[in-house]
Amino acid sequence: MHDIRAIRDNPEAFEAALNRRGLTGLTSQILSLDGARRERISAAETAQAEQNRASKDVGAAKARGEEAEFERLRVLVAEKKADVARMQAEAGDLDGQLRDLLLTIPNLPLESVPDGGGEEDNVELRRWGTPRALDFQPVEHFDIPAIRPGMDFATGAKLSGSRFTVLKGSVARLHRALAQFMIDLHITQHGLEETWTPVLVLEDMMVGTGQLPKFGEDSYQTREGYWLIPTSEVTLTNTVHGDLLDQAALPRRMVAHSQCFRSEAGSAGRDTTGMLRQHQFEKVEMVSITDAESGLAEHARMTRCAEAVLEALELPYRTIVLCTGDMGAGARITHDLEVWLPGQNRYREISSVSYCGDYQARRMNARYRPAEGGKPEFVHTLNGSGLAVGRALIAVVENGQQADGSVRLPAALRPYLGGAEAISAEGQLI
Structure with missing residues (x-):
């Protein structure tokens, strides 16, 4: 299995090594999945932070007797909670797809290995x-x-x-x-x-x-x-x-x-x-x-x-x-x-x-x-x-x-x- 960070840091070298194996296009597929996965993780973290802030504000609004604000914040907390769960699930699914893809990709040949088809x-x-x-x-x-x-x-x-x-x-x-x-x-x-x-x-x-x-x-x-x-x-x-x-x-x-x-x-x-x-x-x-x-x-x-x-x-x-x-x-x-x-x-x-x-x-x-x-x-x-x-x-x-x-x-x-x-x-x- 390959280190996703190494692929991310030097995709050209990874693609060149796979080309020696007769494989093309896998690096862009890997990075696309990885990018989408990281985007969902980041979005989930942002939504989680927003949920946490709104949760704190709910109590304050209730203490001040601001019923309309309290209700708005309560709905916002529920929406953010649902957003977090959805994006975490999407990130988990993308992570599984990425792992499955990485598990099928062969090892990278050493430079000393001769090139050839058979x-x-x-x-x-x-x-x-x-x-x-x-x-x-x-x-x-x-x-x-x-x-x-x-x-x-x-x-x-x-x-x-x-x-x-x-x-x-x-x-x-x-x-x-x-x-x-x-x-x-x-x-x-x-x-x-x-x-x-x-x-x-x-x-x-x-x-x-x-x-x-x-x-x-x-x-x-x-x-x-x-x-x-x-x-x-x-x-x-x-x-x-x-x-x-x-x-x-x-x-x-x-x-x-x-x-x-x-x-x-x-x-x-x-x-x-x-x-x-x-x-x-x-x-x-x-x-x-x-x-x-x-x-x-x-x-x-x-x-x-x-x-x-x-x-x-x-x-x-x-x-x-x-x-x-x-x-x-x-x-x-x-x-x-x-x-x-x-x-x-x-x-x-x-x-x-x-x-x-x-x-x-x-x-x-x-x-x-x-x-x-x-x-x-x-x-x-x-x-x-x-x-x-x-x-x-x-x-x-x-x-x-x-x-x-x-x-x-x-x-x-x-x-x-x-x-x-x-x-x-x-x-x-x-």
């Missing part, structure tokens, strides 16, 4: 690892002989419909091992605090991190009004909802492994084969709550934490910075990590690491007391996948596939798999 304009920052030179034609994860017995799309569809999968045997164990490995790496080497949170949240929590009101169709809601989280970014970030923290307690670095749920309303027809894009999936999510000065340094640190997971899993990847047209609504800057998938012969996203500034904090009213004193300031928030577990599974099996149909497993996972080094072509850990 993924073709993203900029590569660096690469790590070299894709294996294969002497056979690689296939996608669902066609690898070692994986077929343990990746059951038919039963998933029977149970829940399209874009659900049942994992069994060695594949299910590998999936669990990946999540455990990621959590352990983050808490032992990266200093993140392991956290477990609910997957059902109140509507205010979804508003706080920006999933609502604009992107409600991408998530699931229960009949009771709870929302299923699309990522534990929602719960981890909202742990400071409404809080006033001490700066000395920052940064707060958290990590959680959770089930995630997305309707994928905006991705109809994309990646429908296999388990690349599911309605229910698991993710290891990192969230940092920090102060205003440390946000960009924390973003670089969090990106490095995600990269370290891919390197430990021996997976070639590239790191890119998203352009203004491809960046999520809540972010000021986003680094995507794209892992090499030989079955698709391309890099695919496996992690997004975003710095949100105070955008989410304003929605959550989450602040901190500066160590040197002064007025409380809004915290700055960051989030990033560390990593998406299902996509990591896909990357591990595709990059580890062998000509005989087996899959070689990264050394880092072997302690979680009873020492197994591979999955045989028949689907057994060996």
